[in-house]
Amino acid sequence: MSKLINQLASLRFFFIISVLLLVAFIIGGVIPQGQSPEDYKAMLGSLGTLLVMNLRLDNVFSSAWFMLLLAAGALNMLACTVKQWKVLKHRPGVFLSHLGVFLMFIGGAVGGLFATHGILPLETGAPRSDFFLRTGGMAEMPFQVLLKEFNIRYWDDEKHVIHVLKTAGAPGMEQEGVVESVEVKPGQDVQFKSGAPALAVLNFYPNFSIGENGPVSLSDARVNPALTVKQAGVKAAKMSYLFAAHPDFHGMADTGGYRFVYEYRPGQIKQFESRIAVLEDGREKLEKVINVNTPLTYRGYRFYQSGYDENNLNASTLQVAKDPSVIVIYAGFLILMAGLTWAFWKEMAAK
Amino acid sequence: MMQIALKLSFVFYGMAVGLTLVGFLLNKKWKFLYSGHSLLAGWAASTAYIISRWYLGGRAPMSNQYESMIFLIWAFVAAFLVFRKFSVRDMEWLSPWTGMVALLALGSASFLESDITPLVPALQSNWLLIHVSTVMTGYGALLLSFLGGAVLLFTDKGQTEKRQGLESITYRSCLVGFWLLSMGIITGAVWANSAWGSYWSWDPKETWSLITWLYYAVAIHLRRTRGWREDKFAHLMIWGFVLVMFTYFGVNYLMSGLHSYGRGR
Numbered sequence: 001m002s003k004l005i006n007q008l009a010s011l012r013f014f015f016i017i018s019v020l021l022l023v024a025f026i027i028g029g030v031i032p033q034g035q036s037p038e039d040y041k042a043m044l045g046s047l048g049t050l051l052v053m054n055l056r057l058d059n060v061f062s063s064a065w066f067m068l069l070l071a072a073g074a075l076n077m078l079a080c081t082v083k084q085w086k087v088l089k090h091r092p093g094v095f096l097s098h099l100g101v102f103l104m105f106i107g108g109a110v111g112g113l114f115a116t117h118g119i120l121p122l123e124t125g126a127p128r129s130d131f132f133l134r135t136g137g138m139a140e141m142p143f144q145v146l147l148k149e150f151n152i153r154y155w156d157d158e159k160h161v162i163h164v165l166k167t168a169g170a171p172g173m174e175q176e177g178v179v180e181s182v183e184v185k186p187g188q189d190v191q192f193k194s195g196a197p198a199l200a201v202l203n204f205y206p207n208f209s210i211g212e213n214g215p216v217s218l219s220d221a222r223v224n225p226a227l228t229v230k231q232a233g234v235k236a237a238k239m240s241y242l243f244a245a246h247p248d249f250h251g252m253a254d255t256g257g258y259r260f261v262y263e264y265r266p267g268q269i270k271q272f273e274s275r276i277a278v279l280e281d282g283r284e285k286l287e288k289v290i291n292v293n294t295p296l297t298y299r300g301y302r303f304y305q306s307g308y309d310e311n312n313l314n315a316s317t318l319q320v321a322k323d324p325s326v327i328v329i330y331a332g333f334l335i336l337m338a339g340l341t342w343a344f345w346k347e348m349a350a351k
Numbered sequence: 352m353m354q355i356a357l358k359l360s361f362v363f364y365g366m367a368v369g370l371t372l373v374g375f376l377l378n379k380k381w382k383f384l385y386s387g388h389s390l391l392a393g394w395a396a397s398t399a400y401i402i403s404r405w406y407l408g409g410r411a412p413m414s415n416q417y418e419s420m421i422f423l424i425w426a427f428v429a430a431f432l433v434f435r436k437f438s439v440r441d442m443e444w445l446s447p448w449t450g451m452v453a454l455l456a457l458g459s460a461s462f463l464e465s466d467i468t469p470l471v472p473a474l475q476s477n478w479l480l481i482h483v484s485t486v487m488t489g490y491g492a493l494l495l496s497f498l499g500g501a502v503l504l505f506t507d508k509g510q511t512e513k514r515q516g517l518e519s520i521t522y523r524s525c526l527v528g529f530w531l532l533s534m535g536i537i538t539g540a541v542w543a544n545s546a547w548g549s550y551w552s553w554d555p556k557e558t559w560s561l562i563t564w565l566y567y568a569v570a571i572h573l574r575r576t577r578g579w580r581e582d583k584f585a586h587l588m589i590w591g592f593v594l595v596m597f598t599y600f601g602v603n604y605l606m607s608g609l610h611s612y613g614r615g616r
């Protein structure tokens with residue numbers, strides 16, 4: 001028995017495990033993980049795919065043989081740490097480093113067994129308590145989550161640009177070409193240097209459609225951006241439309257050989273934000289604005305901003321994580337760093 | 352101002368190499384002294400460059416391959432200068448080589464996209480600064496250990512004093528680098544957990560950093576318990592840095608994952 005423990009605690013065992021782990025990591029780090037058999041066929045051919053599928057090289061890090069390897073590593077670490085108990089007095093840094101690594105093995109196992117991760121798609125006004133598990137299926141939380149509001153914040157404002165094109169056949173123009181591009185603001189007139197008639201830019205419609213009483217925007221989502229314009233200073237001028245998504249739509253007559261094309265330039269996205277609330281028995285317990293780096297934690301569940309729907313700004317997708325191993329892992333981190341600092345400090349001081 | 356600082360660091364790192372050459376040709380005593388001073392000047396210019404980039408961008412300059420590489424070179428020269436403070440004699444052998452490596456690396460960095468761009472949401476966190484700066488400083492120290500190992504291998508067995516100095520630097524910078532690499536991986540894990548709820552997701556960058564980390568852990572054990580010193584340890588450090596380079600560059604260009612922001616958009 002003690003011979004076995006000695007073997008388990010030996011450095012030779014550590015070196016062997018390390019080499020095997022390195023090989024496993026390299027396989028998992030080189031072969032793209034989690035692809036479909038067809039993808040592997042395209043990459044590696046039939047023989048390669050057979051190998052990948054049978055040895056579970058498509059999901060190395062959740063394969064049985066990799067778990068076995070980690071278990072062996074954990075045993076090695078445990079045996080080694082316990083054996084080093086005696087040198088705790090002389091070389092506490094070494095002991096702590098080993099203890100820290102061992103805790104990370106334990107934390108990884110706890111995480112693998114008990115952590116849940118999933119996706120929670122929300123729409124404003126519709127609280128829900130169930131979410132989609134990453135591994136498939138649904139899970140139920142002992143409370144509800146409500147999306148109150150979703151917002152996209154931009155670094156800079158969106159821009160509306162009108163390009164003036166001179167139509168083909170005009171003097172000096174073989175082909176239709178852009179002669180001028182001007183940024184415009186809805187509600188303001190715009191003058192052109194190229195000789196094109198001045199325009200009054202009337203309204204901006206993020207998601208243009210024709211309703212019963214004329215143009216409307218179906219939502220604030222920038223799905224079909226459009227501007228209404230008319231010639232400035234001409235009393236009888238008729239209103240017409242410019243569509244960013246349909247540059248070839250000719251809406252305007254009498255422009256003296258010019259054509260206007262509207263370009264919508266979205267601002268650079270700075271942040272996605274969801275204002276969410278937690279409900280228990282219909283009563284609101286807590287409200288918080290979350291964004292990509294600021295989650296909400298409630299009763300062991302954490303909620304992260306993760307996705308949104310360009311076409312529906314009343315929807316937001318959150319990631320849900322419930323992971324009891326975090327505390328063990330973090331303890332391991334702290335102890336490892338304390339141990340390394342202690343051990344290396346001594347090494348560096350010694351000449 | 353910013354561009355001048357960058358040009359000055361090129362000039363001073365170049366001088367660190369040139370002055371040693373001239374010193375050798377003229378057989379002067381000062382051959383290493385001024386090269387060390389030039390490195391200090393080049394490093395100061397790099398510091399000014401990083402600070403002005405920080406100021407102009409309104410955020411820490413750590414968000415793409417170019418910025419992280421500039422920081423890596425800065426940290427590498429800083430590591431050299433710190434070690435030099437403690438043992439001028441041991442370090443002087445490395446000063447022209449340090450200048451050479453810094454010069455070549457700065458030159459390669461200049462081929463990368465260097466515009467200051469706004470940060471995508473995922474990178475807007477103080478963890479970006481903490482994580483990237485520890486990892487890059489770690490790489491800088493490991494680069495020093497690579498350099499020490501490489502020069503050691505080319506040093507005649509007879510020059511015992513020089514060899515001892517190099518051997519000690521190679522080992523010490525490996526320890527510093529390993530400490531920082533551990534810290535870098537840990538801060539990355541904590542950041543990932545606070546940004547998307549899992550501290551480890553086996554994306555290629557994470558996997559390769561773990562490969563590098565385990566490799567250096569084994570190297571330290573081989574040295575301490577199996578007596579792999581001098582040339583053997585030097586070889587370990589040289590191959591280790593090959594892993595570092597692959598983790599740093601290779602993964603960005605050959606694989607996709609959470610960390611692929613290093614690619615041009």
Ligand code: HEM
Nearest residue numbers: 009010011014076077080091094097101340343344347568
């Ligand atoms: C990746 C996991 C490991 C890490 C991070 C680690 C870390 C360390 C550190 C920091 C030292 C001190 C080195 C120094 O002072 O220069 C050390 C020494 C040592 N480690 Fe580990 N270790 C690991 C795994 C192991 C394992 C599994 C064993 C046992 C089989 C082991 C056995 C030893 C021994 C015997 C020493 C020398 C102790 C002494 O000099 O008193 N290590 N380790």
